[in-house]
Amino acid sequence: MQQSAVSKLSPWIRHRLVTEQEVLARILGAHPTAETISFVQEVFWRSYFKGWLEQHPSVWDRYLVSLDIALENLGNDYSEAISGRTGIACFDHWCAELIQTGYLHNHARMWFASIWIFTLRLPWELGAAFFLIHLIDGDPASNTLSWRWVGGLHTKGKTYLASASNIARFTNGRFEPLGQLTGSAEALTEAYDHPLVPLPPAQSTPIDDAMLLVTQEDCTPQTFIADRPLGILGIVSSTNTGLAADFTQHAVSQASDKLVISDDWTTAIIDMARHAGTNRVVTAYAPVGPVATALAVAKTGLSKEGIELHQTRRPYDSLTWTHATAGFFKLKKKIPQILHDLDLG
Ligand SMILES: Cc1cc2nc3c(=O)[nH]c(=O)nc-3n(C[C@H](O)[C@H](O)[C@H](O)COP(=O)(O)OP(=O)(O)OC[C@H]3O[C@@H](n4cnc5c(N)ncnc54)[C@H](O)[C@@H]3O)c2cc1C
Numbered sequence: 375m376q377q378s379a380v381s382k383l384s385p386w387i388r389h390r391l392v393t394e395q396e397v398l399a400r401i402l403g404a405h406p407t408a409e410t411i412s413f414v415q416e417v418f419w420r421s422y423f424k425g426w427l428e429q430h431p432s433v434w435d436r437y438l439v440s441l442d443i444a445l446e447n448l449g450n451d452y453s454e455a456i457s458g459r460t461g462i463a464c465f466d467h468w469c470a471e472l473i474q475t476g477y478l479h480n481h482a483r484m485w486f487a488s489i490w491i492f493t494l495r496l497p498w499e500l501g502a503a504f505f506l507i508h509l510i511d512g513d514p515a516s517n518t519l520s521w522r523w524v525g526g527l528h529t530k531g532k533t534y535l536a537s538a539s540n541i542a543r544f545t546n547g548r549f550e551p552l553g554q555l556t557g558s559a560e561a562l563t564e565a566y567d568h569p570l571v572p573l574p575p576a577q578s579t580p581i582d583d584a585m586l587l588v589t590q591e592d593c594t595p596q597t598f599i600a601d602r603p604l605g606i607l608g609i610v611s612s613t614n615t616g617l618a619a620d621f622t623q624h625a626v627s628q629a630s631d632k633l634v635i636s637d638d639w640t641t642a643i644i645d646m647a648r649h650a651g652t653n654r655v656v657t658a659y660a661p662v663g664p665v666a667t668a669l670a671v672a673k674t675g676l677s678k679e680g681i682e683l684h685q686t687r688r689p690y691d692s693l694t695w696t697h698a699t700a701g702f703f704k705l706k707k708k709i710p711q712i713l714h715d716l717d718l719g
Contacts, residue, residue, distance in 0.1 A: 380479060381413075384511035387420065389625040390592040390658070394421060395690045395716060402718050414713075415706060418694065420516055422705045425691070425698025427515040427662045430568045434662045437499055437518055444497040455494055456504055464541055464549035465489050476510035476617040481544050487524040488536035492559045498525045507614060510621040514663030526561025529701065535559040573695055576659050576687035584654035584684070585647050589665045590622045592658030592688075593629040599658060599686040605650035608633040609642055611664065639668050640675030647681050659687035690716065 386392045394417050401410050427434060454460050458469035468482045478486065483505070490501040502521040506512040519528050526533035535558070542550035586603035588595060590610060596603070608630030610623055627633040634642040647655055655676065660666040673683045693712055697705040713719030 382477065384420075385477070385621060387417070388511040388513045388516075389590055389622065390594055391625055393594065393597075393688070393690065395688075395718075398713070398716070398718055402713070407719075414709065418705060418709055419702065420513075421691070421694035422698045422702050423513075423515040423519045424661050425573075425695030425705070427519060428695055429570050429573060429699055431571060431662050432566070432568045433522070434514060434518060436564075436566055436568070437502065440497070441499040441503055444500050448500075451494060452496055452500060455490065455496060455501075460494065462489060462493070462551050462554050464545070464551055467549070472505070472508050473617075476508060476621065478509070483520065484524060484534055485536040485541055487521050488534050488559065489555060491521075491525050491562070492533070492535065493554070493556045498522070498527075498562065508616065508618055510618045512618055515661060526559070527564060531561045533559040533561050570699055573692075576692065577684060579686070581654060581656045581684050581686065583652055584656040585643075585650040585652050587643060587655050587657035587683075588626050588629045589657060589660060589669075590626055591660045591663075591665045593625045595629075595656075595658040595686075598688060599656050603656075604652050605646060606630045606632075607643065607646040609639055610635050611668065612637055637668075639672040643672055643676060643683070644679050644681060647676075653681045654684065655681060656684045656686060659685040659691065661691075 383392070383397065387394060387397060397417055398414060401413055455465075456469065458466035458473075460466055465486060468478055468486050471482070472478050472486075487498070487501055487505075490496050491498050498521045502518055505517050505521070506514070509517070522528040523532075524534040536555055537557075538550050538552045538555055580599050580601060584603060586595060586599070586606045588606060588608040596606075606629070608626040610619075610626050610633070612635045614622075623633065623635065632646065634646075636642050643655055647653065657669065660669050669683065669685065676683050693715060694705065697708045697712075710719060
């Protein structure tokens with residue numbers, strides 16, 4: 375696979391070790407606009423997916439329910455797929471590459487997902503979960519919605535079909551799975567509507583006299599929510615292990631005074647807040663996904679102890695997510711205005 379045309383920045387952007395706004399500022403400051411258009415649009419795809427899932431949270435809830443059902447009905451074909459023993463050389467190669475490096479080029483992700491859904495005929499939720507565990511840029515929004523896009527659920531009825539000739543062309547002939555891939559991709563369907571839910575209002579100004587909580591959703595929160603926090607607690611779930619989990623732990627730990635690896639976030643936050651002598655905890659707004667769920671649970675427990683948990687949203691998110699209600703085109707049209715509002719264009 376030729377990888378020269380990609381930045382490989384996604385693990386850093388996904389965990390906000392570097393933000394979308396910083397990447398855009400750097401690229402637009404260094405190159406003429408005409409040369410940067412496609413890269414700038416790529417960065418906005420991330421914002422689009424995040425904003426769209428935030429406003430259609432039932433997609434994530436439904437994905438989790440369907441995943442549980444699929445996990446109860448696993449067969450040999452699934453085991454062969456996730457251990458790279460399907461006999462489709464390119465697919466088996468990408469499977470190993472994903473597990474060993476935590477990264478796949480966007481083309482490989484699309485081909486992999488397409489083969490998984492249409493040739494191997496496995497539930498898309500299992501493939502999405504497999505990616506989420508192994509990708510070091512694993513992201514609930516980009517991942518779930520990309521899998522749904524390949525399967526024809528995001529842009530309803532429009533699927534992505536991997537073909538031997540396309541794979542041969544973009545892998546310089548290294549792989550050409552002639553006769554091994556299905557030639558048709560009938561769009562997946564689902565029995566649920568996913569209504570648009572308005573964005574919850576969010577605070578975007580700093581909060582004083584607070585303990586700062588760092589999660590994998592944003593590893594540079596000091597830059598916008600608390601200049602001088604009374605302590606910085608990093609917290610990650612203990613559920614996952616492996617390369618991607620290691621990356622996440624390092625990302626969170628370098629941003630905090632203390633790292634806790636636990637599924638009981640409530641107790642860890644209460645202990646640290648008491649130690650810091652405050653009843654205010656502030657963290658970066660967590661978009662739909664496991665962190666948002668863990669914070670919602672913790673908020674209830676904290677409030678019983680008289681501790682407030684505030685989530686502060688980056689202005690960049692509020693600015694971009696507002697336009698992520700339909701297809702990408704709607705946000706794309708607003709890119710010049712958004713860049714202007716951010717003082718970048
Ligand atoms: C099935 C599937 C699953 C995916 N899962 C994830 C995931 O879990 N996490 C994730 O970050 N991306 C995911 N993507 C999107 C995309 O593949 C990666 O963001 C991209 O490959 C990252 O590599 P890069 O940094 O070299 O990208 P570049 O091509 O250098 O792009 C620059 C930046 O733009 C953003 N970007 C580019 N393309 C996309 C895209 N299609 N969607 C969202 N953001 C994009 C990323 O932040 C990236 O770092 C998935 C795509 C598919 C088809």
